[in-house]
Amino acid sequence: MRVKRNTGLVLILALMIILLSSMPVLAAQELKADTGNTAFIIICSALVLLMTPGLAFFYGGMVRKKNVLSIMMQCLVVMSLVSVQWVLLGYTLAFGPDLGSIIGNLDYLGLHGVSIFPSPDYASTIPHYVFVAFQLMFAIITAALITGAFAERMRFSAFILFVLLWTTLVYDPVAHWVWGGGWLGQLGALDFAGGTVVHISSGVSGLVVALFIGKRLGKDRDAIIPHNLPFTVLGAALLWFGWFGFNAGSALAADGIAGLAFLVSNTCAAAGAMSWVAAEWIHHGKPTVFGGVSGAVAGLVAITPAAGFVSPLSAVVMGIMVGPISYLFVSKIKQELGYDDSLDAFGIHGVGGTLGALATGIFASTAVNPAGADGLLFGGLGLFGIQLVAVAASYLYAGLMTLLILKVISRVMPLRVSDAEEEVGLDISLHGEDAYAYEDMGVNDQLAVGLQS
Numbered sequence: 001m002r003v004k005r006n007t008g009l010v011l012i013l014a015l016m017i018i019l020l021s022s023m024p025v026l027a028a029q030e031l032k033a034d035t036g037n038t039a040f041i042i043i044c045s046a047l048v049l050l051m052t053p054g055l056a057f058f059y060g061g062m063v064r065k066k067n068v069l070s071i072m073m074q075c076l077v078v079m080s081l082v083s084v085q086w087v088l089l090g091y092t093l094a095f096g097p098d099l100g101s102i103i104g105n106l107d108y109l110g111l112h113g114v115s116i117f118p119s120p121d122y123a124s125t126i127p128h129y130v131f132v133a134f135q136l137m138f139a140i141i142t143a144a145l146i147t148g149a150f151a152e153r154m155r156f157s158a159f160i161l162f163v164l165l166w167t168t169l170v171y172d173p174v175a176h177w178v179w180g181g182g183w184l185g186q187l188g189a190l191d192f193a194g195g196t197v198v199h200i201s202s203g204v205s206g207l208v209v210a211l212f213i214g215k216r217l218g219k220d221r222d223a224i225i226p227h228n229l230p231f232t233v234l235g236a237a238l239l240w241f242g243w244f245g246f247n248a249g250s251a252l253a254a255d256g257i258a259g260l261a262f263l264v265s266n267t268c269a270a271a272g273a274m275s276w277v278a279a280e281w282i283h284h285g286k287p288t289v290f291g292g293v294s295g296a297v298a299g300l301v302a303i304t305p306a307a308g309f310v311s312p313l314s315a316v317v318m319g320i321m322v323g324p325i326s327y328l329f330v331s332k333i334k335q336e337l338g339y340d341d342s343l344d345a346f347g348i349h350g351v352g353g354t355l356g357a358l359a360t361g362i363f364a365s366t367a368v369n370p371a372g373a374d375g376l377l378f379g380g381l382g383l384f385g386i387q388l389v390a391v392a393a394s395y396l397y398a399g400l401m402t403l404l405i406l407k408v409i410s411r412v413m414p415l416r417v418s419d420a421e422e423e424v425g426l427d428i429s430l431h432g433e434d435a436y437a438y439e440d441m442g443v444n445d446q447l448a449v450g451l452q453s
Contacts, residue, residue, distance in 0.1 A: 031118045034125040040254035041126050041134050047245025048137035052079050052144050054242055058235025058297075059148050062343045065227040066425025067152045068435045074159060078144040081163050086136045087111055093172035094180050095122060095135065101183040104176050121181075123252045134249060139175070141246075142198045143167050148343030149206025150213050153422055156430050158415045165405045166205065170398055174201050178390070189390040190364055190372060190383070192261065193250035195305025195357040196394040203350020204395050205402040207341060212406045213415055215340035217422050229290055236293035240269055243300045247307040257369060261307035264315035265300060271319020272299020279324040283331070291327070294348065298326040301352030306360040309372040314363035318356065326351050354391055361387035 056075035060068045082090070088110055096104025108114055111132065119128040143163050154162075177184040178191045191197055216224065226232055247265040251258035276295025281287045302322040303315055310318070330347035341347060361384035364375040374380030409415060416422075421429035428434060 033118050033127050037125045037253045041130050044245035044249025045134045045137050047242045051141050051239055051242035054235045054238025055144050057231045059343050061228040061231025062226040063151050069433050070426035071151050074147045075144045079140055082140045082143055082167055086139055090172050091132050094175040098181040103173050104180050142171055142202050145202040146206040148345035149210040149341045151342040152216050153416055155417050158409055158413055161409050170401050184390050188386050190360050191305045192308040193247045193304045195353045196390050199301050199349040199353025200394045201398040203346040204398045206345035208399050208402040210341045211339055219340050257308045264312055265303050267312050267315040268303035268319040269296045269299040271316050272323045275320045275323025276327050279327045295323040298322045298348050298352045301349055302356035305356045309364040309369050311368050318359050322352050322355050357387050357391050
């Protein structure tokens with residue numbers, strides 16, 4: 001009997017040891033990265049990064065030829081600065097464990113605690129590092145979008161400081177509010193891929209910079225037109241292409257929601273291009289390629305917050321709406337108000353992002369995505385009000401914080417180049433380069449030296 005009891009005790013102990021030892025294995029299996037999802041998000045991350053060089057061409061074609069390299073340099077610098085800032089500080093502020101529903105804490109400072117294994121908090125089927133990289137690309141393109149508002153007139157040293165401060169004090173907190181466990185996400189605000197986080201924050205901040213820094217020289221006297229529309233078309237094509245990673249990748253898995261986001265993104269871009277062209281054709285009598293690409297980008301902006309929550313038919317309606325509204329804003333309202341948003345960062349991204357965020361509160365449907373919510377069209381009265389709160393909070397915070405950043409920088413250094421530097425062009429005066437006339441660099445160098453002295 002004693003032998004049997006001892007044998008039973010040994011078996012029980014052995015079973016307990018087996019169960020206890022298997023628990024970490026089970027947990028590890030639950031958090032094992034899915035190779036298909038991982039490959040998909042890595043590719044989407046690369047597509048989103050491609051959007052910033054695409055933006056460089058899009059903006060580069062819209063400025064005058066004496067400033068094309070300066071706007072491209074700004075986009076390149078954003079890619080470099082934000083990449084380092086994100087690893088050191090930005091990621092933990094945006095996606096670190098929640099602190100008061102306002103900001104992430106410093107647990108992930110320098111990516112401490114981030115590993116090759118999935119994170120149960122954000123992406124349970126892809127490595128945590130891949131999630132960090134994907135979100136980094138959003139931070140990069142958001143800061144780059146703002147450059148269009150103050151193109152052709154900001155001092156490069158001030159620009160560097162502005163990007164670092166703005167990304168840290170504006171983008172990172174707003175990203176946390178919506179995606180990182182902050183108060184807007186808790187409230188139930190829907191922003192699939194960045195209507196408030198990316199487009200409203202960048203558009204509103206760009207408008208504040210444009211107002212603060214003033215108009216370009218000769219803006220009220222001479223017509224300032226794009227110098228290279230083929231560049232702009234190329235840039236728009238790269239943006240459209242990269243946007244599939246932007247929106248579809250925000251599903252964080254290669255699944256049906258990613259497929260939906262892919263389809264509605266293309267649909268809304270196409271409808272936006274057609275509706276913008278139709279509006280200018282009626283208004284000015286001629287359809288333009290510049291209007292076509294502007295409408296496509298406006299459509300992409302509008303669908304961004306809604307991409308995983310609305311049907312393809314709703315995307316058509318949103319695209320038809322955003323084209324004429326953005327066109328009216330950049331062709332008429334901006335002129336009447338008299339400010340100089342050089343490349344319509346607010347007119348396309350601010351206005352398009354606002355329309356998209358509010359339209360999400362109208363067209364979102366749990367029949368499309370059960371994880372979302374129903375908008376006004378489907379009986380969800382509360383969602384539209386929540387979207388209004390998200391839009392208002394993003395406008396208020398981005399606008400006021402950007403104004404504060406500009407005031408601080410202006411106390412340290414001039415924000416704007418001198419009149420002489422602006423007349424010559426930022427390519428020569430700030431960077432000592434000429435995009436189209438390298439054979440004349442001797443003369444250009446003399447001009448730059450004279451300006452510096």
